[in-house]
Amino acid sequence: xxxxxxxxxxxxxxxxxxxxxxxxxxxxxTNPVGVRIIEALRKGAARGKxxxxxxxxxxxxxxxxxxxxxxxxxxxxxxxxxxxKPGKAAKKRGPHARE
Amino acid sequence: MPGNKTSCVAVTxxxxxDSPAPGVPVIRSLIEQxxxxxxxxxxxxxxxxxxALDERACSSVYLLPYPGTGKDVLFERLMYIRKKEGxxxxxxxxxxxxxxxxxxREDLAEAGIAxxxxxxxxxxxxxxxxxxxxxxxxxxxxxxxxQVMDPAKLGIRRGDCPVMVKGLYYExxxxxxxxxxxxxxxxIAARWGYPVLVQDFIEGEEYNAAAVGDGKxxxxxxxxxxxxxxxxxxKGWACVSIDNRGLTALAAKIIRALxxxxxxxxxxxxxxxxxxxxxxELNPRFPAWIYLAxxxxxxxxxxxxxxxxxxxxxxxxxxxxxxxxxxYTTNLITSLGKIGPLFTNGEVCYEKTV
Numbered sequence: 009x010x011x012x013x014x015x016x017x018x019x020x021x022x023x024x025x026x027x028x029x030x031x032x033x034x035x036x037x038t039n040p041v042g043v044r045i046i047e048a049l050r051k052g053a054a055r056g057k058x059x060x061x062x063x064x065x066x067x068x069x070x071x072x073x074x075x076x077x078x079x080x081x082x083x084x085x086x087x088x089x090x091x092x093k094p095g096k097a098a099k100k101r102g103p104h105a106r107e
Numbered sequence: 108m109p110g111n112k113t114s115c116v117a118v119t120x121x122x123x124x125d126s127p128a129p130g131v132p133v134i135r136s137l138i139e140q141x142x143x144x145x146x147x148x149x150x151x152x153x154x155x156x157x158x159a160l161d162e163r164a165c166s167s168v169y170l171l172p173y174p175g176t177g178k179d180v181l182f183e184r185l186m187y188i189r190k191k192e193g194x195x196x197x198x199x200x201x202x203x204x205x206x207x208x209x210x211x212r213e214d215l216a217e218a219g220i221a222x223x224x225x226x227x228x229x230x231x232x233x234x235x236x237x238x239x240x241x242x243x244x245x246x247x248x249x250x251x252x253x254q255v256m257d258p259a260k261l262g263i264r265r266g267d268c269p270v271m272v273k274g275l276y277y278e279x280x281x282x283x284x285x286x287x288x289x290x291x292x293x294x295i296a297a298r299w300g301y302p303v304l305v306q307d308f309i310e311g312e313e314y315n316a317a318a319v320g321d322g323k324x325x326x327x328x329x330x331x332x333x334x335x336x337x338x339x340x341x342k343g344w345a346c347v348s349i350d351n352r353g354l355t356a357l358a359a360k361i362i363r364a365l366x367x368x369x370x371x372x373x374x375x376x377x378x379x380x381x382x383x384x385x386x387x388e389l390n391p392r393f394p395a396w397i398y399l400a401x402x403x404x405x406x407x408x409x410x411x412x413x414x415x416x417x418x419x420x421x422x423x424x425x426x427x428x429x430x431x432x433x434x435y436t437t438n439l440i441t442s443l444g445k446i447g448p449l450f451t452n453g454e455v456c457y458e459k460t461v
């Protein structure tokens with residue numbers, strides 16, 4: 009799974025997890041895991057790679073990392089900060105969407 | 108003129124209460140310039156306008172006649188103040204007083220008082236009741252607006268609601284039914300008169316920009332802002348500076364098309380439905396949040412003053428998004444002994460009081 013992260017790339021992010029969108033003035037907060045996910049998405053990392061990073065850096069099992077990642081990216085999508093890349097959206101609904 | 112010790116600038120709109128006027132933020136922008144050496148003369152309509160009691164902002168304060176008394180009375184008063192204080196520029200900041208100041212532009216210039224104001228035609232074209240026509244002409248989206256002269260003839264159906272009900276100068280309310288709209292029409296008309304405007308409600312977030320136009324079509328600076336906390340009147344209590352290309356382009360387009368002269372505030376809604384900006388108001392003056400722009404690196408009042416004084420300041424582009432301001436109320440202590448002359452004589456010079 010890959011994401012369109014143009015809006016995400018414009019965000020100013022503090023180490024404390026404060027996100028500011030200079031174009032819309034919207035302010036969000038997140039935790040260190042969220043910051044790490046956003047940093048990885050901004051670098052264009054794929055879902056599998058990000059999950060590897062989360063399990064390694066935050067000492068969580070794969071299922072927990074998947075659940076948290078999907079919930080968080082769902083929130084980012086809800087705020088219009090990420091989108092599924094064209095042509096990739098169908099994959100999300102497929103049987104191997106989480107791979 | 109900033110840097111010139113003889114500079115003396117008069118600024119109106121000194122009420123700094125729960126719905127603050129732009130005067131004090133304009134003054135702060137001027138006096139915090141590095142090169143500032145001048146004096147500020149505050150022009151107030153009430154002796155208890157809170158900014159009029161702030162001797163950090165004003166060297167002296169004079170009461171002005173209410174706008175309804177007309178331009179000749181205003182001119183006479185300004186000539187008196189000119190004689191006493193040597194003011195050589197004036198920055199009016201209130202909608203209701205602007206027609207008089209605009210009508211006096213040439214007389215004031217002849218008397219040695221510089222202004223940098225829109226023309227009468229520019230002022231009229233952006234009036235709320237003319238915004239529809241202006242936007243049609245410029246190809247800018249705006250909510251449909253109806254002028255109402257009689258609350259019994261609103262011309263809206265239940266399906267049209269919610270709608271915004273607005274006064275020509277001040278006040279705006281969101282009405283969820285024709286009955287509520289009629290109530291707000293009566294309420295606004297009782298205070299500000301007819302027509303009252305009924306505007307389609309655009310669901311979305313409001314974005315504002317302040318700018319200064321050079322009168323030839325160029326914008327010398329455009330500063331964007333988003334409100335973070337609202338007062339019950341919908342004013343921004345806390346705001347953040349933003350850099351939104353769509354908003355900046357909208358403001359630049361308006362200034363270019365109108366060849367706008369002086370300060371302007373662009374208020375627009377970014378529609379949730381179609382993602383487009385809808386222009387809801389053009390204010391022919393600095394907004395009350397103008398000190399945020401100054402704090403973010405764009406001192407628009409100083410640009411306007413430089414233009415008023417015949418300078419050609421360079422356009423400013425550097426503007427830092429993410430700067431936050433919040434209003435906060437505190438107490439300003441003075442004494443009746445100090446401010447007494449403002450009540451009795453309509454003027455006070457803080458430099459001379461003890």
